[in-house]
Amino acid sequence: MEELVRSIQKQVRIKKVACWAGLIMFGLCTLVGIAAQEWLMTLLAFAMTILSVYGLTMMRGMTKFTKEYQPGKGYGYYRRTVQQKLRYLTWGQWLVGGLIVLMFFIFNVRLSAFLIAILGILTIQFSIKKRIKNHQEPDVTELEEFVRMGIVSPHEQTIGVYKDFQHLSHTFRGNQIVIVTDKRLISVFVEEQGRAVKTEMLLSGINKIRAIGTGFQGQGILLSVSNCDHNELHIHMVGKSIFFSPEQFIGSLLRALDAALKSRSYSTEEPFPVYQQTRISLHPSEQGLLHKPTIA
Incomplete structure (x- = not known):
């Protein structure tokens, strides 16, 4: 188990580096878009910058225990009801789908990135959503x-x-x-x-x-x-x-x-x-x- 924990923590560190890289790159693209008055590019780059910041926020404290737990605070997603979780995931699917389609046609991102996003949306739909709806309590x-x-x-x-x-x-x-x-x-x-x-x-x-x-x-x-x-x-x-x-x-x-x-x-x-x-x-x-x- 300790080996697994170290491996997962390493994956989290790699994701944090990717988020920092995305924050810097898309932040610069946002500034370039504003300077060139390319408003569509500015909007998309700004949206990706926000997603990078969100990713860093989500991963804060994942590599080690930091703050002490405060009753009733934090972990908002897990505290939601079944229906609230499903709505949250649906909004996430639409957001990722919309952004990846725009990135694919406007910035010509690689087909592999497009396919990974589609697989992610399908995983949420047919695995994560399904198990939340079907979760069984012991008899x-x-x-x-x-x-x-x-x-x-x-x-x-x-x-x-x-x-x-x-x-x-x-x-x-x-x-x-x-x-x-x-x-x-x-x-x-x-x-x-x-x-x-x-x-x-x-x-x-x-x-x-x-x-x-x-x-x-x-x-x-x-x-x-x-x-x-x-x-x-x-x-x-x-x-x-x-x-x-x-x-x-x-x-x-x-x-x-x-x-x-x-x-x-x-x-x-x-x-x-x-x-x-x-x-x-x-x-x-x-x-x-x-x-x-x-x-x-």
């Missing part, structure tokens, strides 16, 4: 299985679930379940069929959070959280399923995190460790402790 039977296997406590309320498989009886190496309850963020990573590593972090101890788009056209998301003891948990949600949405899960996490942090001052004792990693079986058996837990 009562599945929640009971989570309790039976010791993944969650019967005294917790499950707020959101993300997984990249359909049923617990059909899991393979690399599959994962990510669960947020009213108390904890829990990641279960399958090492081999039937055996997995469970990592949990107390919500009230989390002070930093980061989400980075990964894969083709940002189809996946790398979610990273850190707590006051500097423990870090990295979760890579590949996002290939049309039934489980990383975006919807992060929205559930933010709501649970806000509630946990706001009520932290009223809680005198937590029954769960601040951070803990254990080896478990998806077919209940002995569990071995991997790291000594830090008790709240």
Whole structure:
């Protein structure tokens, strides 16, 4: 996972350089257009300059944890409702489509750039939008299985679930379940069929959070959280399923995190460790402790 995190951070740095290059180039084109009174070129170059600035803003803080998390603030896209997310993505598709068509016919950009933009629009339409609309929450039977296997406590309320498989009886190496309850963020990573590593972090101890788009056209998301003891948990949600949405899960996490942090001052004792990693079986058996837990 650490290797994956470094690779994704390297990709983000490359994208930041590209955004800076775009900002400089299109900024100069805007000035040239104004000087030459070429208003169409000025308008397009200015629009691309704004997009470059937007890209830099979106990537700020993605390579490392910077600001502490403030309940209810930031991550506006993930806090939106399903319909609001879909409208946001639709506007993005129209904007990218309109700009790339104008750039193709006026500035004669390469055909490859045109095709990449079209593929991006199609990915949003048939993958990201579809999984947001179809996102499934676990049924009562599945929640009971989570309790039976010791993944969650019967005294917790499950707020959101993300997984990249359909049923617990059909899991393979690399599959994962990510669960947020009213108390904890829990990641279960399958090492081999039937055996997995469970990592949990107390919500009230989390002070930093980061989400980075990964894969083709940002189809996946790398979610990273850190707590006051500097423990870090990295979760890579590949996002290939049309039934489980990383975006919807992060929205559930933010709501649970806000509630946990706001009520932290009223809680005198937590029954769960601040951070803990254990080896478990998806077919209940002995569990071995991997790291000594830090008790709240």
